[in-house]
Amino acid sequence: MSTLFQRLLLAFGVVALLALLLEIGFAVVATVHGDQPARLVHVTAGPYPLTVSLYKNPADAGFALPFAIASDSSQHDALTYDVFSLPGTGVDATPIHASFSADPNVQGGIQGNAELPVGGAWSLQITVHGRAGSSVVSVPITAAAPPAIPVWLGWQVGLLPFYGLFIFLFMQHGKKNKLQEQAV
Amino acid sequence: MAKAFRGVHLFNHGLALPQSLYTVLILRFILGVTILVGVVDFLLATAWDIQWHSLIGRDRTLVPPHIMMLCGIALCGLATLSAILIETAWARRAPLPHSTTFAGTFHCSLGAYIAGYAALMGALAFPLDSYWHSLYGIDVAIWAPFHIMFIVSMAIASLGCAYMLISTAHMASDQGKNGLQRAAYNGAIIALATMLGLFTLLIINAMSDSGTINPGFVEINFYPVLATLLLGWTFIAATVAIPGRWVATRILAVYLLLALVMQGFVPIATEWLMAVEHLGFREKVDNPNISIVSVEWPLAPILAAIGIDIIIRQARQRGWSASRLTLSLLPVILLGSIPVVIYAPTQALTLVGVVGVMGVVVSLLLGLSGAFIGSWFGRRMGEAMQQVERS
Numbered sequence: 001m002s003t004l005f006q007r008l009l010l011a012f013g014v015v016a017l018l019a020l021l022l023e024i025g026f027a028v029v030a031t032v033h034g035d036q037p038a039r040l041v042h043v044t045a046g047p048y049p050l051t052v053s054l055y056k057n058p059a060d061a062g063f064a065l066p067f068a069i070a071s072d073s074s075q076h077d078a079l080t081y082d083v084f085s086l087p088g089t090g091v092d093a094t095p096i097h098a099s100f101s102a103d104p105n106v107q108g109g110i111q112g113n114a115e116l117p118v119g120g121a122w123s124l125q126i127t128v129h130g131r132a133g134s135s136v137v138s139v140p141i142t143a144a145a146p147p148a149i150p151v152w153l154g155w156q157v158g159l160l161p162f163y164g165l166f167i168f169l170f171m172q173h174g175k176k177n178k179l180q181e182q183a184v
Numbered sequence: 185m186a187k188a189f190r191g192v193h194l195f196n197h198g199l200a201l202p203q204s205l206y207t208v209l210i211l212r213f214i215l216g217v218t219i220l221v222g223v224v225d226f227l228l229a230t231a232w233d234i235q236w237h238s239l240i241g242r243d244r245t246l247v248p249p250h251i252m253m254l255c256g257i258a259l260c261g262l263a264t265l266s267a268i269l270i271e272t273a274w275a276r277r278a279p280l281p282h283s284t285t286f287a288g289t290f291h292c293s294l295g296a297y298i299a300g301y302a303a304l305m306g307a308l309a310f311p312l313d314s315y316w317h318s319l320y321g322i323d324v325a326i327w328a329p330f331h332i333m334f335i336v337s338m339a340i341a342s343l344g345c346a347y348m349l350i351s352t353a354h355m356a357s358d359q360g361k362n363g364l365q366r367a368a369y370n371g372a373i374i375a376l377a378t379m380l381g382l383f384t385l386l387i388i389n390a391m392s393d394s395g396t397i398n399p400g401f402v403e404i405n406f407y408p409v410l411a412t413l414l415l416g417w418t419f420i421a422a423t424v425a426i427p428g429r430w431v432a433t434r435i436l437a438v439y440l441l442l443a444l445v446m447q448g449f450v451p452i453a454t455e456w457l458m459a460v461e462h463l464g465f466r467e468k469v470d471n472p473n474i475s476i477v478s479v480e481w482p483l484a485p486i487l488a489a490i491g492i493d494i495i496i497r498q499a500r501q502r503g504w505s506a507s508r509l510t511l512s513l514l515p516v517i518l519l520g521s522i523p524v525v526i527y528a529p530t531q532a533l534t535l536v537g538v539v540g541v542m543g544v545v546v547s548l549l550l551g552l553s554g555a556f557i558g559s560w561f562g563r564r565m566g567e568a569m570q571q572v573e574r575s
Binding site: 003006007009010013016017019020023027061062064082091092093094095096097099115117118119143145146148154155157158159160161162164165168169172 | 240241243244245286287288298300301302304305307308309311312314315316317318319320321322323328329330331332333336337340343461462463466561564565568
């Protein structure tokens, strides 16, 4: 393999590594709650009035949607929550349990991230458990799919390791021929 | 003499530093084994992930099977990066035989570069796969661009690991460390079995309708050609590169052991995670209490592995010509491509029903050409492995 080709391969590796680090950065940033919610929704789950803050609207499919839930009732100390993102009709996905923890800035509130892996209509299903029993409410949300690349391009990128493997195997053949020439 | 064979430096003047080289040998062995742990981890995690997707659905991006897969990729990436940086720094202080120079700057085992690039490709495939799912839903087939990208990447990382461990065995042999040489060769056998296992995740899909096409005149199934390419390449390369008897059979034994480990691990891990995540099975899905991948593990490669070992032994003892050896190996490799799995021992008959007799004949002819190409590549790669970074 020529040194020039090796250097090109090295440059490709560096660019690929930078792209990977950038992608990790985007994924981490997506989970960070902003200063101001992009959308505020006031809903009532049975006897419990709630304010749901969504920090991205529409949400980005494939990334986490940061959210916060605050109770507007006086008995918020006794409330516990369960949150799922539920796919709407026609969205090829399954319900996903959201991860959340207590919101340090809001008494009785929670903050967390809901995953929306597929673009389309979803809802954030919030189950509230309190002294007055359990109730469920859904907040409709939309996950915007990223711009689609052509399927053929996806395949070409996906098959890159295969191409690399075949080039390597052919080079092994060349290497053997070279060894034989040297032996002669 | 310092001979640069496209970057392979072989020093045989009096600059050897036995103690230092022993340290490099140990370092390469430990990092090679670390990569091996990474690829085995990835294989088990992928089997778990397939179970999770099939029974529960693809939910969070960082669900434990995905985390486990990423840990395997990260382990490979970090181990190869460490190997390259440490050996490069070493080579600047003292001559480092048994190493390959890359881009005029780096010094390390050829296998480390292969595994490093493969791990990088595997890591890149992960966000690309999330992107693909966000466009096309969670039920994307296993033969989707970025599924193939990360499975093939990690299979190549296993191949890099085998190269690295065979290079370690050559170093150990030169230094008279026979125990380490045996351990490195055994590691290479496990790495090649893992590579076989990872490629199997892709080819088992061909046993179903997905592997059948109709060009207009006959139904053709691609499983025989894919299986013979894979078996011929892997088994022949291993028997050429690794000394000793029953090399292909030992690879096959590890390959079956990996399926057993999956069977022990995957159903328990899936039930545990379902309970933790408060999730249930998908509609119309019952708990099979088995690892879906394990029960689809092809069994006919047992015949191919044993047959290849017997034939190669006969050929070595009786000095067969290369063409006679190839002609003897082809039907044995083809035998390994008969679709037989534990849950459906008569899968081959089902396939006859799907593609018809003419389809079977064409599929087997394709399989025979796959056996030829696979064994040709395998012999070349085995010879290159046999010579890799050998002084």
